[in-house]
Amino acid sequence: MEDKKKPSATKSPRPHSPIIELAWFSLVSTCIKLLLIPSYRSTDFEVHRNWLAVTHSLPLPLWYSDTTSPWTLDYPPFFAYFELFLSQFASLIDPTIVDLHKGLNYDADSVVYFQRITVMVSDFVLHYAIYRMTMDLDSRRRILVWVLVIWFPGLLIVDHVHFQYNGLLLGMLLLSISMLKEGRDLMGGFVFAVLLCFKHIFAVAAPVYFVYLLRHYCRGGLVRGFGRLLLLGMTVVAVFVAAFGPFVHYGQILQVIHRMFPFGRGLCHAYWAPNFWVFYIMLDKALGFLLRKMGFNIGSAGASFTGGLVGDSSPFSVLPPVTPLITFVLVLLGIMPCLYKAWKDPQPRKITRWISYAYTSGFLFGWHVHEKASVHFVIPLAVVAMENCNEAGHYFLLSTVSCYSLFPLLFEAREYPVKVLLLLLHSMLMWYGFSSLFPGMKKPHAYTSEKKIRKLRYERSSVSVSEKGKFCVGWIGKTYLLGLVVVEVWGQFLRPVLLGDRLPFLPLMLISIYCALGMMYSWIWQLKIIILLP
Numbered sequence: 001m002e003d004k005k006k007p008s009a010t011k012s013p014r015p016h017s018p019i020i021e022l023a024w025f026s027l028v029s030t031c032i033k034l035l036l037i038p039s040y041r042s043t044d045f046e047v048h049r050n051w052l053a054v055t056h057s058l059p060l061p062l063w064y065s066d067t068t069s070p071w072t073l074d075y076p077p078f079f080a081y082f083e084l085f086l087s088q089f090a091s092l093i094d095p096t097i098v099d100l101h102k103g104l105n106y107d108a109d110s111v112v113y114f115q116r117i118t119v120m121v122s123d124f125v126l127h128y129a130i131y132r133m134t135m136d137l138d139s140r141r142r143i144l145v146w147v148l149v150i151w152f153p154g155l156l157i158v159d160h161v162h163f164q165y166n167g168l169l170l171g172m173l174l175l176s177i178s179m180l181k182e183g184r185d186l187m188g189g190f191v192f193a194v195l196l197c198f199k200h201i202f203a204v205a206a207p208v209y210f211v212y213l214l215r216h217y218c219r220g221g222l223v224r225g226f227g228r229l230l231l232l233g234m235t236v237v238a239v240f241v242a243a244f245g246p247f248v249h250y251g252q253i254l255q256v257i258h259r260m261f262p263f264g265r266g267l268c269h270a271y272w273a274p275n276f277w278v279f280y281i282m283l284d285k286a287l288g289f290l291l292r293k294m295g296f297n298i299g300s301a302g303a304s305f306t307g308g309l310v311g312d313s314s315p316f317s318v319l320p321p322v323t324p325l326i327t328f329v330l331v332l333l334g335i336m337p338c339l340y341k342a343w344k345d346p347q348p349r350k351i352t353r354w355i356s357y358a359y360t361s362g363f364l365f366g367w368h369v370h371e372k373a374s375v376h377f378v379i380p381l382a383v384v385a386m387e388n389c390n391e392a393g394h395y396f397l398l399s400t401v402s403c404y405s406l407f408p409l410l411f412e413a414r415e416y417p418v419k420v421l422l423l424l425l426h427s428m429l430m431w432y433g434f435s436s437l438f439p440g441m442k443k444p445h446a447y448t449s450e451k452k453i454r455k456l457r458y459e460r461s462s463v464s465v466s467e468k469g470k471f472c473v474g475w476i477g478k479t480y481l482l483g484l485v486v487v488e489v490w491g492q493f494l495r496p497v498l499l500g501d502r503l504p505f506l507p508l509m510l511i512s513i514y515c516a517l518g519m520m521y522s523w524i525w526q527l528k529i530i531i532l533l534p
Helices: 018-035 043-057 077-093 109-133 139-150 153-163 166-181 185-196 200-216 222-249 253-260 276-293 324-334 336-344 348-365 371-384 389-405 413-437 450-461 474-498 506-532
Strands: none
Touching: 018 109, 018 139, 018 153, 043 077, 043 109, 043 153, 077 109, 077 222, 109 139, 109 153, 109 166, 139 371, 139 413, 153 166, 153 371, 153 389, 153 413, 166 185, 166 200, 166 348, 166 371, 185 200, 185 222, 200 336, 200 348, 200 371, 222 253, 276 348, 276 506, 324 336, 324 348, 336 348, 336 506, 348 371, 348 506, 371 389, 389 413, 389 474, 389 506, 474 506
């Protein structure tokens, strides 16, 4: 009897664990960040060093009243506690870092490496959060989201060159959103409350959270709904008591609030964020110029909008002045459509879109908005971009504009190749990733049999819209993106030759205005999707 040999089958390679893949992405991003350590540092670097010294050297009641440095503590208490935690390690590495007086403008290698590395370590919160956000996606979409978020040039520029801790804060936001998507509403609300006590600018999305949790979590009848509302309220109150309670105890709560909400800083930042107020400012200047030419006695607003210092940058020659209350009302009106949708049909799968839209509205219409705030909605929208080719096309344009709008933050010549190469690489990776994810359907060949055509039609009818579509930016989008190149070439190369030292503010103004067009388009596009989609 002959031995029967089993046919040898070629074993397919085992897919890598998502954790291993995430570790590889984190390793690559960390290597890039290490290379950026010697790069330019903004005044935010000294701001955070001073906060290390303030929290380490002074008792808690004096944290928000100290004026030893002009860079006073103005973040909520949880971030101050975070700085206090970091200061324990800083004092061991170099005591001068946390010295309130000797440490002023301290720039030794010890403080540079320490603060840079603390940002890198805190970024792992973002990496874990984006892993949670993409657990329900297939491998291709999951990896593409990681490329768009973990390797996002905007975060590299803002956090690892300019210097901030946005990765940590955005990680907390994404953790909260992921919990809402999983149906863990109470934990999602808890994490968001913690985030607000780290940085209060994220409160723009608080109305969306409130309406969504009220309708989605606090349901199930009067008794059960009221019990859940009470539990949710107690959870949020407990978080805020833990953050602000000590300052209430020491009678410093008004000083804390005064520091957190410095409305005297004016409508705009020194470098105009590319939002709605750019057009308002330019319209005021144009009207003032025309009326003065016509003989009217119109005072000039001066050049305060393009000054280098953060101050009261809100004078207008013709148009009515803008107050914080006006901006608050406009932001609230802007987010009303998603509040209505969240009230009418609170679907967990749409919460990412609603929160992103709320932050877009806050960016466009808010008071004293920083250009860096665009990362608050660009990062969550990376997950939304996986839904279909139209979302991908919108994200490609928005992400590119957001990154380019941050270019003025790195104004030194040695950082110029870095920011240009980062944006080019990001754009190429986005284009390749979206093109491979949404290649579109091939048309049947002219000689294809009728049977195969019927089968192809059936297959097409059974797939989703996103799988039918092909990734495309469109000729309008391509023309607009080409305009970014024109703006950059003019500002960097042609203006110095043609104008010399005249009109030094012109490149910044052009970047703000042109990028504001892209941001306004994104807001309108998101608004249209929220209104039209069921």
